[in-house]
Amino acid sequence: MIEFAAITSVISKYAPQASQLIIKQAQKNEAVINILHELKLNPTQISDDIDTVYIYALIRYGVFKHEAILNLFREKEIKGCFWDAYSSNTPFKFVENAKKLLNQNSELKMQLINAKINFLAEIEEFGEAFIAVAKQTKSSKYQPYPDWNLDVYSKEFKALIFEKTRLFCGRDFVFKAIQKFFTTQAKGYFSIVGDAGMGKSAIAAKYVLAYKFPCYFNIFAEGRNKPEKFLASIRQQLIKRYSLQNADNTDLRTLLQKASEELKGQKLVIVVDALDEVEQEGNGNLLDLPQNLPNGVYFLLTRRLYNQETKRLTLSPDTPVYELDLTQGDYTALSQEDVKEYIELYLNNDSDLKNWINERHISEDSFTQEIAVKSENNFIYLRYLLPGISEGKYNDLNLKGLPQGLQDYYTTHWNRMGMDKESNEKKVKILYILVERGEPISINMITEILDEEEYEVKSVLNEWVEYVTPKVNVDEHKTYYSIYHRSFLEFLKSQDKLGKGRKLFREVNKSMANYMLKEMA
Numbered sequence: 001m002i003e004f005a006a007i008t009s010v011i012s013k014y015a016p017q018a019s020q021l022i023i024k025q026a027q028k029n030e031a032v033i034n035i036l037h038e039l040k041l042n043p044t045q046i047s048d049d050i051d052t053v054y055i056y057a058l059i060r061y062g063v064f065k066h067e068a069i070l071n072l073f074r075e076k077e078i079k080g081c082f083w084d085a086y087s088s089n090t091p092f093k094f095v096e097n098a099k100k101l102l103n104q105n106s107e108l109k110m111q112l113i114n115a116k117i118n119f120l121a122e123i124e125e126f127g128e129a130f131i132a133v134a135k136q137t138k139s140s141k142y143q144p145y146p147d148w149n150l151d152v153y154s155k156e157f158k159a160l161i162f163e164k165t166r167l168f169c170g171r172d173f174v175f176k177a178i179q180k181f182f183t184t185q186a187k188g189y190f191s192i193v194g195d196a197g198m199g200k201s202a203i204a205a206k207y208v209l210a211y212k213f214p215c216y217f218n219i220f221a222e223g224r225n226k227p228e229k230f231l232a233s234i235r236q237q238l239i240k241r242y243s244l245q246n247a248d249n250t251d252l253r254t255l256l257q258k259a260s261e262e263l264k265g266q267k268l269v270i271v272v273d274a275l276d277e278v279e280q281e282g283n284g285n286l287l288d289l290p291q292n293l294p295n296g297v298y299f300l301l302t303r304r305l306y307n308q309e310t311k312r313l314t315l316s317p318d319t320p321v322y323e324l325d326l327t328q329g330d331y332t333a334l335s336q337e338d339v340k341e342y343i344e345l346y347l348n349n350d351s352d353l354k355n356w357i358n359e360r361h362i363s364e365d366s367f368t369q370e371i372a373v374k375s376e377n378n379f380i381y382l383r384y385l386l387p388g389i390s391e392g393k394y395n396d397l398n399l400k401g402l403p404q405g406l407q408d409y410y411t412t413h414w415n416r417m418g419m420d421k422e423s424n425e426k427k428v429k430i431l432y433i434l435v436e437r438g439e440p441i442s443i444n445m446i447t448e449i450l451d452e453e454e455y456e457v458k459s460v461l462n463e464w465v466e467y468v469t470p471k472v473n474v475d476e477h478k479t480y481y482s483i484y485h486r487s488f489l490e491f492l493k494s495q496d497k498l499g500k501g502r503k504l505f506r507e508v509n510k511s512m513a514n515y516m517l518k519e520m521a
């Protein structure tokens with residue numbers, strides 16, 4: 001049998017680490033053929049013994065890879081850990097065992113750190129290469145082929161996490177408080193509380209991205225805010241992460257107990273965003289969160305400010321709990337600094353925004369200071385305002401004339417779009433349908449409710465693209481739309497307090513009722 005060290009040496013000879021980001025598949029295939037030829041291995045006839053499949057997988061995976069990651073996979077102990085995890089369909093067991101081996105090999109660990117290797121991504125890619133080779137052998141010993149996807153959180157949250165963290169900066173004081181709680185307490189609940197737009201969801205997303213913990217993001221506007229949906233998602237994530245057996249119908253308390261038994265000194269943090277958006281009958285804890293937790297299990301929650309009637313999180317006296325209120329005086333100054341950092345980051349990446357400033361003879365420092373004050377520490381305000389300035393929507397205004405705070409921003413934008421004019425009633429109704437529907441809705445349904453042409457509905461939704469989220473349903477080949485942020489949803493709802501708003505809301509409700517009656521007939 002060929003030594004693994006010899007294999008990685010030949011790989012480095014024919015396919016050294018690539019300096020460019022994109023390597024054509026033809027180049028990869030050619031390198032693989034050359035390596036197999038050098039090692040006198042048949043590219044089409046592969047023996048089904050485990051060592052051989054591992055060798056072919058290492059070659060298939062290793063072309064143009066960094067030497068540090070090749071050095072990891074050539075270790076015999078790693079091969080043993082890999083096969084143990086493969087045969088039991090527990091990929092995360094391989095991740096944990098690989099980390100333990102690295103902790104015992106400080107030199108190799110430093111090589112990977114210095115090379116800035118994405119450890120999880122490489123382990124996932126190698127696993128996929130092994131499965132591809134195993135399939136070539138057609139041997140039953142490799143079946144069933146395991147799910148080697150190392151994303152512990154549901155794919156439904158991937159796009160959201162990316163969007164929330166794309167321009168993330170600051171919030172160090174929040175993360176330090178979180179880590180202090182998790183390292184000093186044996187278990188417990190840590191809650192981040194604040195007003196709409198203060199960056200709570202972004203903090204949750206950043207934490208998930210950094211630590212790959214299970215998560216759930218409640219979204220009222222998409223109807224993704226029910227206890228049963230939360231439990232189904234978290235159950236799936238925990239079963240996958242800890243290879244839990246007989247847990248397909250297990251309740252949350254039992255799931256957490258089962259997971260805690262697999263921790264072996266590690267911690268489990270479950271991140272739950274927007275607890276205030278949950279819709280749930282009764283008076284029990286929101287999402288049926290347990291009053292007590294097993295040791296090593298934590299919840300990181302985010303929610304808006306609440307009163308005792310809406311809190312709905314009763315915990316036993318021996319369950320540690322900590323609440324960080326972003327609106328409190330101790331944190332407002334720190335939040336203001338984070339807002340300024342965000343504005344500076346945006347300025348450095350947007351030449352059109354810089355041009356707007358320069359044309360008005362405003363210094364970047366003055367702009368940053370003024371907008372930070374106007375934002376009232378609200379990141380949603382910045383998310384809307386800064387791109388709007390860059391796109392020329394405020395070319396007729398100076399710095400002082402820009403809206404003050406999120407609600408003023410919504411009102412200003414509403415007025416500038418002329419939404420109170422009679423000619424725009426159709427546009428208002430389309431937005432109101434998104435409010436009244438309470439869950440994502442297709443263009444086709446909107447057109448039938450309002451008896452309008454599809455292109456007109458689509459053009460209105462495109463006009464409000466910053467505020468409306470499209471989501472493609474692959475199975476139905478349809479796009480569904482919902483309000484992007486709950487603060488805008490609430491702004492629209494508030495319009496029914498006005499005379500004209502009430503009238504249009506009534507008309508929308510009547511049209512929706514007629515549509516439902518027609519569908520039921």
